[in-house]
Amino acid sequence: MAALLPPLGLATPWLLWLLPLALLPLLLSVTRRSAVSSVAAAPEDPLSSGLRIALTAAGMLAIGGLVLALAGPYRAGERVTRTGIGAQISMLIDRSGSMNETFAGRQPSGAEESKAAASRRILRDFVGERAHDQFAVTAFSTAPMLVVPMTDRHDAVRAAVAAIDRPGLDYTNVARGLGMALSQFGAGTPGVSRALLLVSDGAAVIDPRIQAQLRAEFTKVQPNLYWLFLRTKGSPSITDKPAGEDTPQAAPERHLDLFFRSLGVPYRAFEAEGADAVANAVRQIEALERDPIPYTEERPRRDLTGWAYALAALGLLLLVLAKLAETDFVRTSARASSKRPADPAPANGQAAAVSKRAAA
């Protein structure tokens, strides 16, 4: 039953304590009083009692309506789940110090753009390009930092992306960052496209113990993994084999890539050596992540105050008309009533009730 009724509410419910004032018209009338020696002298008159009831009701409606309007009635907002095109994207952004250098590995000077500034500019355009994408932002250096949890409020995500070209911290500890970025997906709904976007300019050795944990997490969450590797000119590529021993310590980028390949989730690495390459990679990711996603739409609450004022205005209108048509109990009406003895007095209960007395 409750489900059928639209949920109603009041903005300031305590004002309803004034509602008993609406009983006032039962005791008092807005019309002028006339002294009558005996009301019993007048016969029962259905029209008069009808008018009296109508005027009392109008008074109650006016007061009750105004009190209700002051309390601010509304119909509560709803959350409607719809389906759009988009994905849940957990961004994991490297905030280590080297991100503040240019792609050439120098401190930016003049018109040069640091890696962080370039990714900030491009990711900012990426966020909000599609209305139903959801984003979470995690930053990492030595420790992972949850910046913004999974949300569809793109303004907040853009504010988080805006902060990524501030001076970075110490090291690149990617393993714990991955763990936190994965935890952003939550239980979620099945069938939603999930993407983990790692933006970094370096890699680090992942502790074998943590490797096993991460592997289990990736299997559970099953995200699409994208690694946007901002390569500094002259530094080893993902695919380069080191000249000497091929260990994770010697070539962390290559081994992180190998680890990602071994996870069994859809994985793509983009190696970008400049801002254009970054923009190109982001466009490709956007094109790949095109799946239906359920999203909730908030239907705002509907204000019903206007209707309460309309009710009050209706009651007031009746009272005003009654006051306008009010007639006094005047002696000269003896002449009028002798002409039309059966004529009921106009729109005023009291006047009608006592009209007979004039003849007496």
Place this chain on the structure above:
Amino acid sequence: MSVWAELPFAKNLRDRRFQALAAALLLAALAIVVPPLPLTRSGVSVLAVVDITGSMNVRDYASGGRPASRLDTVKAALRHLLPELPCGSRLALALFTERRPFLLFAPVEVCADFAPLDGAIAALDWRMAWEGDSRISSGLHRAVAMAGELDTDLLFITDGQETPPLPANGIPPFEGRAGAVRGLIVGAGGYSLSPIPKFNDRGRETGFYAETDVQQENRFGPPPADAESREGYNPRNAPFGGAAARGEEHLSSVREPHLKALAAQTGLAYAHLDGPDLRAPLLAAATPRPVPGRLDPRPFLGAAALALVLAVFLAGALRARFTLFTPSRMS
């Protein structure tokens, strides 16, 4: 119909109660059609910097009858503050540890983006710290500069415990202009000393810091003035005296004198965090910024209409009382 012609319209129109009812009707009708009035309210734009160093894990607050850590209390206070700020206010969030603030996100509007803001504050954790030092003075100076860059006021929440302790020559000089950025330093923590929890490298609590676990005296820079009177003092080999420093740096309380000195140095206000209310001290210290607001005039119209209608009904009762035995009006 002649009935209408006989009604005493002129008299009815002069009737005060008719006029009052007509005015009430007009007000109610106006309330149906009138749109909200645009107006400018004052909001705030704040960079909140939260200290997440180890001493913020001290449990010297209580929440629901159980001990609560300073960081948890600060988070609760910030989450309590968020819905109390006027819509249009903006909040940026930064962490503090080591010697500088780390900006998590640029200023965000507090009403429309409430959910992510609330989630981000709830997720603050001491494990986000990238280093263990807690050089509050440098952190505050840089936070003031950051707030200046973002064009916001500053809300710096800390317990004031410097790790390592300040050198003998005191607070480092402030390079900015005092008072150029307005804001508030909030001191978190109790006034009595409490032990600081210790965590292992997997983040599990393993006890409390002991006296020998932490640096008790900063022995960089020139020695203090009283060093010569110390046991075993030697100007070249033991300028700080011969004994290991002893002290209470392994225990923590809110360092109010230090924070007040920092507030005076940087031109900020100071408030102690007692319970969840941050709103009043923040609004007092922050620059009011104009934010667009809307004023709904309907409650005023409705209240006036209600007063008029009630007056009309009650006036009838009063007049009847006074004229009960004076039927002269009829004649």
